[in-house]
Amino acid sequence: MNSSKFIALNFKSAWLRNLLLMSSIVIAYVLFGILSAFQQSYGATSSDDDASRMITANKINFTQPLPLSHFHEVQKIPAVREQTYAAWFGGYYQEPRNSLHAIAVEPQSYLKVYGKDLHLSDSAQKSFLDDRSAILVGKSMAEQYGWHVGDQISILNKRITRADGAHNWVFRIAGIFEGATEQIDTSFLYIHYRRLNEARDQNVDTIGWIVTKPEVGENPSAMGQAIDQHFKSFTDRTTTESERSFSQAFVAQFGNLALVTLLVLAAALMSLIMIVGSTTALSVQQRAREVGILKALGFTRQQVLQLIVTESFSLTIISGCFGLAIAAGLLESMAESFASIAPGIAITAEIFVAGVLSMIALASLASVIPALKVVNADTATLLRRS
Amino acid sequence: MTKTPIIEVVDGCKMYSKSRNDAVVFEHLNLSIQQGEFVALMGPSGSGKTTLLHSIGGLEKLTSGQILIGGQQIDHFNERQLARLRSQTIGFIFQFYNLMPMLNAAGNIELPLMLTKLGQKERRRRVDEAAEMVGIRHRLKHRPNELSGGEQQRVAIARALVSDPPILLCDEPTGDLDRATATEVMKILQLLGKELGKSIVMVTHDPSAADYADQTYTFNKGEISKMDRAA
Numbered sequence: 080m081n082s083s084k085f086i087a088l089n090f091k092s093a094w095l096r097n098l099l100l101m102s103s104i105v106i107a108y109v110l111f112g113i114l115s116a117f118q119q120s121y122g123a124t125s126s127d128d129d130a131s132r133m134i135t136a137n138k139i140n141f142t143q144p145l146p147l148s149h150f151h152e153v154q155k156i157p158a159v160r161e162q163t164y165a166a167w168f169g170g171y172y173q174e175p176r177n178s179l180h181a182i183a184v185e186p187q188s189y190l191k192v193y194g195k196d197l198h199l200s201d202s203a204q205k206s207f208l209d210d211r212s213a214i215l216v217g218k219s220m221a222e223q224y225g226w227h228v229g230d231q232i233s234i235l236n237k238r239i240t241r242a243d244g245a246h247n248w249v250f251r252i253a254g255i256f257e258g259a260t261e262q263i264d265t266s267f268l269y270i271h272y273r274r275l276n277e278a279r280d281q282n283v284d285t286i287g288w289i290v291t292k293p294e295v296g297e298n299p300s301a302m303g304q305a306i307d308q309h310f311k312s313f314t315d316r317t318t319t320e321s322e323r324s325f326s327q328a329f330v331a332q333f334g335n336l337a338l339v340t341l342l343v344l345a346a347a348l349m350s351l352i353m354i355v356g357s358t359t360a361l362s363v364q365q366r367a368r369e370v371g372i373l374k375a376l377g378f379t380r381q382q383v384l385q386l387i388v389t390e391s392f393s394l395t396i397i398s399g400c401f402g403l404a405i406a407a408g409l410l411e412s413m414a415e416s417f418a419s420i421a422p423g424i425a426i427t428a429e430i431f432v433a434g435v436l437s438m439i440a441l442a443s444l445a446s447v448i449p450a451l452k453v454v455n456a457d458t459a460t461l462l463r464r465s
Numbered sequence: 466m467t468k469t470p471i472i473e474v475v476d477g478c479k480m481y482s483k484s485r486n487d488a489v490v491f492e493h494l495n496l497s498i499q500q501g502e503f504v505a506l507m508g509p510s511g512s513g514k515t516t517l518l519h520s521i522g523g524l525e526k527l528t529s530g531q532i533l534i535g536g537q538q539i540d541h542f543n544e545r546q547l548a549r550l551r552s553q554t555i556g557f558i559f560q561f562y563n564l565m566p567m568l569n570a571a572g573n574i575e576l577p578l579m580l581t582k583l584g585q586k587e588r589r590r591r592v593d594e595a596a597e598m599v600g601i602r603h604r605l606k607h608r609p610n611e612l613s614g615g616e617q618q619r620v621a622i623a624r625a626l627v628s629d630p631p632i633l634l635c636d637e638p639t640g641d642l643d644r645a646t647a648t649e650v651m652k653i654l655q656l657l658g659k660e661l662g663k664s665i666v667m668v669t670h671d672p673s674a675a676d677y678a679d680q681t682y683t684f685n686k687g688e689i690s691k692m693d694r695a696a
């Protein structure tokens with residue numbers, strides 16, 4: 080007999096309860112892992128750049144175009160240091176269900192504002208800039224369709240009619256961007272704005288939105304207010320908000336259902352944790368008599384505490400890590416389909432550490448506190464209780 | 466020529482509430498027990514027998530007075546010293562056996578040896594030896610809920626014996642057993658006193674159990690008195 084054997088036998092004696100308890104902890108940490116991964120992806124700040132970028136769109140709503148001249152106007156505003164613009168292109172590859180997040184950009188300025196996030200080699204950048212029919216494709220999109228650098232691809236776009244009446248656009252893939260961090264969405268592709276603008280027969284010289292960065296020391300939202308103020312007397316008035324709230328509003332369009340699901344999962348997680356906590360606490364309390372016996376046999380408080388706490392800790396941490404491992408597996412299989420709403424969902428080192436810390440906190444609250452109470456109780460009283 | 470008693474209570478007083486007089490369990494209690502002596506304590510319910518036993522075993526503290534074990538005063542022992550006293554010097558035997566339900570008989574007997582540095586082989590030998598002494602060797606693989614009351618009490622006695630403490634404190638060890646089984650358990654205790662020189666303090670309500678002791682004391686309203694054997 081040694082402590083680990085003692086603990087193992089004790090575990091076995093209530094195997095059904097312990098197994099159920101462990102299953103609850105496993106499920107709780109599967110939920111914890113998935114929720115944290117989404118949370119991390121959703122609230123990710125890829126860089127400081129990201130936080131200072133502001134998006135200006137039509138005040139009516141962001142699907143309404145702005146005149147290209149607005150971009151030139153923005154350059155007149157003193158608080159603005161850098162600016163670029165983009166327009167939604169869309170379209171699909173081969174079949175309508177393969178709809179693409181394709182954005183038309185002004186290459187030079189766009190790469191200046193976003194280049195760091197995209198994480199692209201100089202040669203790929205150059206290859207993109209030099210050729211009007213070149214495009215940049217994000218890694219996850221390229222993987223999805225099996226595209227490689229140098230491939231010619233044909234995109235159909237029924238929404239935009241070319242001046243020659245066709246809907247077919249052929250592009251050459253100049254580069255594939257990986258994203259500087261896990262959280263950067265790579266399910267996008269970028270085309271040249273000029274290619275779009277020259278070919279289409281309507282909405283010529285309109286853009287979707289303008290991206291700006293403030294002068295050093297300038298507050299981004301103050302700059303945003305200055306921009307909106309500037310356009311107050313224009314036919315097309317503007318709304319400027321941070322890129323993060325812009326993309327969150329964008330996500331909200333189709334992410335509401337996902338959000339509700341996440342909330343339900345969060346509620347389930349909370350109640351599971353409470354169940355685990357109270358079950359553990361109760362099972363520790365039920366061992367008062369054993370504690371009395373051990374103390375009568377000459378075990379010190381510390382030795383008894385160690386036996387009880389080691390058991391709860393191993394139980395919690397083994398099941399918790401198992402739960403996180405399952406979550407990691409699930410996330411990997413989900414990552415593809417969630418790439419555009421929540422890019423880079425995975426159990427990161429931070430989530431793992433937070434998970435283990437919360438397991439320690441859970442085990443401490445649920446076992447150390449009641450165990451201390453039992454162990455410090457008067458032994459004679461524990462033994463009298465029959 | 467008097468030897469140092471192995472257990473000595475000097476002017477012992479115990480009350481559970483300092484303010485109320487009726488909370489006095491006993492006072493001015495003096496008792497001394499020699500090495501190898503088998504003493505029975507009798508008395509009405511609530512007279513403080515268990516309290517005295519717990520105090521001798523360092524599980525409860527006296528309100529005033531002294532307890533000496535092997536000449537050492539234990540009233541000021543700290544938690545660690547008391548734990549060592551219980552693991553090395555004292556074996557407890559209870560009315561309701563107090564075995565660990567998840568351990569088999571061998572595991573229960575071995576429990577006190579977890580506190581020693583003995584190797585696996587030596588532990589086995591000691592468990593077998595203690596089990597042999599109380600006649601329970603054939604049931605070592607069984608868990609408490611598979612054993613009869615008498616068998617469980619034998620396991621409990623073996624557990625109290627396994628670390629070879631000089632003192633055994635028994636609180637109504639036959640209280641839950643039928644006459645025949647009680648007699649067997651009493652014979653075992655008597656043997657432990659005679660053959661191994663254990664000092665035994667046994668609380669009992671059963672006069673025929675007390676007959677096995679060398680000496681019987683009665684508790685009454687906080688007074689302790691020696692019973693006349695010849696009577």
Ligand SMILES: Nc1ncnc2c1ncn2[C@@H]1O[C@H](COP(=O)(O)OP(=O)(O)OP(=O)(O)O)[C@@H](O)[C@H]1O
Pocket residue numbers: 460481490508509510511512513514515516517
């Ligand atoms: N923790 C406690 N707090 C207050 N009073 C207590 C406590 N423990 C015991 N008592 C009281 O002390 C007195 C002596 O109790 P004790 O258990 O020692 O009696 P006993 O002689 O062993 O009785 P029994 O024969 O029923 O076992 C009783 O009146 C009991 O109610």
Ligand SMILES: [Mg+2]
Pocket residue numbers: 514515516636
């Ligand atoms: Mg009693």
